[in-house]
Amino acid sequence: MDLFSQIEEPEREELRALRKELEEQNYKYYVLNAPTMSDREFDEKMHRLQDLEAMFPDMFDPKSPTQHVGSDLAESRKSKDKSGKTFQTVKHKYPMLSLANSYSREEIEEWVRKLPQGVEIVCELKYDGLSISLWYEHGVLVRALTRGDGQQGDDVIDNIKTIPSIPWRIERNDIPDFFELRGEVLLPWERFEVLNKEREEQEEPLFANPRNAASGTLKLQDPREVARRGLDAYLYYMLGDHLPGTTHYERLETAKQWGFHISDAIKVCKNVDEVMAYIAYWDTERKNLPVATDGIVLKVNNLAQQEELGFTAKTPRWAIAYKFPAEKQLTLLKEITYQVGRTGVVTPVANLEPVQLSGTIVQRATLHNEDFIKSLDIRPGDRVWVEKGGEIIPKIVGRADRNDEMSATLSLNDEMMYSFPDVCPECGAKLVRVEGEAAWRCPNEAGCPPQIKGKIEHFVSRKAMNIDGLGEETIDMFYQNGLLKNIADIYDLKAEDIAAQERLGEKSAQNILAGIEASKNVPWSRVLFALGIRMVGETTAKKIARVYNSIDTLQWATAEQLCAIEDVGPQIAENIVKYFEDLRNLEILERLRQAGLQFEGEASPFTGNEGVLAGQSIVISGTFSHHSRDEYKAMIEANGGKNVGSVSKKTSFILAGENMGPEKRKKAEDLGIRLMTEDEFLEMIK
Ligand code: IVH
Numbered sequence: 248m249d250l251f252s253q254i255e256e257p258e259r260e261e262l263r264a265l266r267k268e269l270e271e272q273n274y275k276y277y278v279l280n281a282p283t284m285s286d287r288e289f290d291e292k293m294h295r296l297q298d299l300e301a302m303f304p305d306m307f308d309p310k311s312p313t314q315h316v317g318s319d320l321a322e323s324r325k326s327k328d329k330s331g332k333t334f335q336t337v338k339h340k341y342p343m344l345s346l347a348n349s350y351s352r353e354e355i356e357e358w359v360r361k362l363p364q365g366v367e368i369v370c371e372l373k374y375d376g377l378s379i380s381l382w383y384e385h386g387v388l389v390r391a392l393t394r395g396d397g398q399q400g401d402d403v404i405d406n407i408k409t410i411p412s413i414p415w416r417i418e419r420n421d422i423p424d425f426f427e428l429r430g431e432v433l434l435p436w437e438r439f440e441v442l443n444k445e446r447e448e449q450e451e452p453l454f455a456n457p458r459n460a461a462s463g464t465l466k467l468q469d470p471r472e473v474a475r476r477g478l479d480a481y482l483y484y485m486l487g488d489h490l491p492g493t494t495h496y497e498r499l500e501t502a503k504q505w506g507f508h509i510s511d512a513i514k515v516c517k518n519v520d521e522v523m524a525y526i527a528y529w530d531t532e533r534k535n536l537p538v539a540t541d542g543i544v545l546k547v548n549n550l551a552q553q554e555e556l557g558f559t560a561k562t563p564r565w566a567i568a569y570k571f572p573a574e575k576q577l578t579l580l581k582e583i584t585y586q587v588g589r590t591g592v593v594t595p596v597a598n599l600e601p602v603q604l605s606g607t608i609v610q611r612a613t614l615h616n617e618d619f620i621k622s623l624d625i626r627p628g629d630r631v632w633v634e635k636g637g638e639i640i641p642k643i644v645g646r647a648d649r650n651d652e653m654s655a656t657l658s659l660n661d662e663m664m665y666s667f668p669d670v671c672p673e674c675g676a677k678l679v680r681v682e683g684e685a686a687w688r689c690p691n692e693a694g695c696p697p698q699i700k701g702k703i704e705h706f707v708s709r710k711a712m713n714i715d716g717l718g719e720e721t722i723d724m725f726y727q728n729g730l731l732k733n734i735a736d737i738y739d740l741k742a743e744d745i746a747a748q749e750r751l752g753e754k755s756a757q758n759i760l761a762g763i764e765a766s767k768n769v770p771w772s773r774v775l776f777a778l779g780i781r782m783v784g785e786t787t788a789k790k791i792a793r794v795y796n797s798i799d800t801l802q803w804a805t806a807e808q809l810c811a812i813e814d815v816g817p818q819i820a821e822n823i824v825k826y827f828e829d830l831r832n833l834e835i836l837e838r839l840r841q842a843g844l845q846f847e848g849e850a851s852p853f854t855g856n857e858g859v860l861a862g863q864s865i866v867i868s869g870t871f872s873h874h875s876r877d878e879y880k881a882m883i884e885a886n887g888g889k890n891v892g893s894v895s896k897k898t899s900f901i902l903a904g905e906n907m908g909p910e911k912r913k914k915a916e917d918l919g920i921r922l923m924t925e926d927e928f929l930e931m932i933k
Contacts (some may be wrong), residue, residue: 262299262306262658265292269312271415293892300893301910313892333402333468340427341380344396344561346544355545356519358567362556367548368516369495372523373568374481375539376433377463379407381482383426387419393465394765403465406433409474412508414497418879419505423489428507430482433538434461438477450709457539479538479691482507494548511584515548526632528569540572574608575634577647578602582627583614583665585899589701589783593671593678595620597631597643612641616685617667627666630750675699693831699733700726702779706734711777712766716759724748738842739764771797771848774839781822787814788872793822797847798836804825858931860888864897868911880930884933894920904926 272289276877297313300306308314322405349355359368364460380400382390383812391407392400407413410432414585434442439457444846446453448540455462464476485498492498496515503509516522524544533540536766547553547565579600586594595614602609612633614620623646632645670677676691689695692702703722707714714737717725725731740763745756769777771794777786783791794812801823825860826832865888874882879902880890891898894914901907901915903922915922921929 248756255509258299259303260302260308261298261338265299266308266311269293279836287309292696297892298910301908301914305893305912307893308741311892313670319365319778334466336395336399337390337392337402338395338399339380339392339395340382343380343397343400343429345397345562346566347562348542348568348570348701350570350572352519352523355522355567355569359519359546360763361564362547363373363516363552366552367494368522369516369546369548370516370522371483371544371546371571372510372512372529372533372536372540373542373544374431374510375458376431376480377458377465377542379403379430379432381413381428381430383417383422383428386419386422387423388413388415401466405470406465406467406473406478407480409470410478410480413480414506414726423487423492426485426487426490428482428502429486430480430508431479431483432461432465432478433457434464434476435479435537436539437537439898442476444531445710448705448710475710480508481510481538482545483510484882493550493554495546495550498550520571523572538891540571542568543876544568574604575632575644576602577605577630577632578609580625580627580629580631580643584613585668587671587673587689587695587697588696589705589779591690591692591695591698592686593689596688597625597633599631599633602633604633604641609633609635609641610645612643614643615685617686620665620667624665633810654894671695693733695724696730703737705779706777707737707762707766708777712769714759714762714766721748721751721759724896733835734779734844735838766845771845774844774846775801778826778836780826782819783823785820790814792848799846800842830857847907860886860899863888863899864891866891866894866898866901866911868901869907871904873925873929879925882932895919896920 257343269292269324270402272283288381293313293610296311300311300313302729306465307435318707347358349358359366372474378394380390380394381388382392388408390402391404391413392402394400398674403743434457436457439454440461442460443453454463460476461478463680464473464478467473468730482502485502486493490498491501496513499509499513511694515519516525522545547556553565555565558564580597581600582598584596585600586596588594595616597612597614599610599612614625623643625643625646629649630647631643632647633641634644639924644649645820647660668678671689671691673896674691674695676689676695678687679690680687692698700719700722703717703726704719707717722731723747725740729750730740730748731737733800734802740759742756742760745751745759748751770788770792773785773797775792776783776788786899790813791801804823806820806824808816809823819824858882867876867890870876871879874907881889883902888899894901894911896918898915898918898920900921900923901911902925903912905924907922912922
């Protein structure tokens with residue numbers, strides 16, 4: 248090594264490290280929405296990297312963070328695949344098999360009998376999520392494959408990288424060049440409940456359980472949304488050619504030391520009694536875990552013995568699952584009551600003799616709809632099965648046979664057959680059942696209290712107008728006291744009226760009014776969502792708002808025209824048309840318009856192919872007097888240009904301010920690239 252390379256080396260190292268660090272930060276900032284570095288620190292590091300890259304032109308890399316704009320990251324990742332499919336399908340290195348199931352001590356004993364004498368068995372929890380296979384090459388996470396068909400899976404690495412407990416890189420020198428870790432991706436109970444609550448608010452279909460929610464989440468094309476939902480993962484199986492350890496347990500311990508998320512609930516057992524004790528303990532204790540489990544997994548500990556036992560076509564012989572019995576309880580159905588939702592759907596609710604289920608006491612459960620009740624012939628006085636499975640809301644899943652005594656009291660004749668009420672239990676309006684739907688609805692949208700309150704709750708909710716301080720109880724109180732009868736009344740609220748309410752004072756009044764004032768800046772797409780038009784959820788509202796830039800254009804759209812919008816089918820189109828046909832809605836809309844809500848969208852942003860700078864790569868250098876660097880960057884983008892960090896022969900021109908870096912200036916001169924002053928630039932884009 249000559250003297251120069253010795254001096255250069257640490258700086259080249261620094262350059263590489265900075266690229267990695269900034270690349271990760273870009274991802275965390277733009278994709279995950281969770282930066283771990285201040286903007287200032289980021290900018291400083293970016294400048295340092297630009298300087299280093301200028302010092303070592305031979306290290307030019309088009310993939311460097313200096314060469315692409317961070318905010319394009321997620322989009323450019325997506326657009327890579329022209330077919331529209333974003334996930335790459337990749338063959339598994341080792342097939343991803345499933346496990347044979349068992350349900351009793353006898354079945355476990357039978358499995359153990361086929362194993363070598365005195366074998367050690369590792370007991371683990373069986374996590375109820377989706378299996379994932381993580382590939383690490385030279386310590387770097389390079390792939391994250393779903394099980395797929397067992398032979399090949401989808402690479403969902405961008406989504407997997409949103410899981411904080413999964414390392415992107417292992418910085419150790421005692422790891423093999425390649426290893427694979429398998430585990431389960433899960434949506435913790437808490438996150439599942441939040442997600443379903445949001446979906447309920449937006450009238451999107453609920454996920455039946457955390458596993459379905461995790462599965463839906465992992466398939467999303469938007470890692471930002473994946474990150475927001477908050478997946479987690481537990482790893483339970485390490486594979487590879489040159490791995491340390493002779494037992495499964497040792498391997499998991501090693502993986503834990505390398506920084507992987509391995510459950511603490513792992514136990515080496517010497518006989519079936521110990522296994523059964525583990526099962527008994529976790530069958531109760533699992534109810535306190537943050538994630539769903541549906542059984543335990545038993546694995547032969549010794550790896551040589553595992554190899555000897557091998558696999559059948561579908562499952563390993565060295566492992567078996569034991570499934571916990573489903574969480575169901577039998578209890579008395581005391582009464583059926585009815586709940587009316589914001590859209591008028593009337594849901595039958597079972598009022599039960601309280602019963603202990605999955606760690607909580609359950610006394611109400613859904614009976615779904617009229618058809619369900621009739622098909623099971625359920626009546627008050629029956630003993631019914633209630634299940635809390637994965638769902639937040641417990642549900643009735645069956646009925647016990649009626650014994651003679653009960654049959655006598657129930658006098659099972661047709662007159663006693665259950666019948667759904669024909670009027671709304673809340674407002675008395677005659678219920679309607681829409682053709683093809685299982686639900687009965689109350690049509691009295693403007694006069695039925697739960698519908699009125701539900702619409703206001705939806706309007707103020709976080710993803711709609713986001714008005715703080717107006718919670719369910721406050722809305723109920725305002726409604727009872729005549730302050731709120733519809734969403735437009737919100738904008739007529741006066742400080743003195745609010746402050747005069749029970750539990751509220753001056754301060755709450757100011758907060759609420761500030762929230763209401765701020766809502767006037769909420770963009771048009773969210774206002775449209777907030778109106779609560781049936782089946783127009785957040786995403787649909789966005790898509791509609793993109794095509795219909797204002798309420799005035801939307802108002803006159805025909806159902807046929809609306810159907811041309813992505814995601815809008817005949818049902819949604821009809822709901823929109825009907826909404827605008829209702830004079831009461833038009834009156835409310837007029838009041839909201841007077842209040843100053845955004846009924847018009849911003850002009851659609853440039854896509855990058857338009858504008859005077861289309862196709863141009865521009866480097867900004869130096870300091871400016873009319874605008875900040877960031878403002879110039881935004882102008883470049885808004886005019887279709889691309890900001891790049893360092894000068895190359897592809898650079899179209901340099902927007903040059905005062906004190907431009909000498910290296911950049913020299914490079915520009917060498918390559919014959921134009922230096923443009925800020926005045927010239929502003930003139931050009933005028
Ligand atoms: S081991 C070759 N361990 O259960 C055996 N699987 O029903 C590899 N699962 O596909 C699997 N917790 O998705 C193993 N502690 C655990 C597990 C576990 C959950 C899942 C896994 C597997 C499925 C089989």
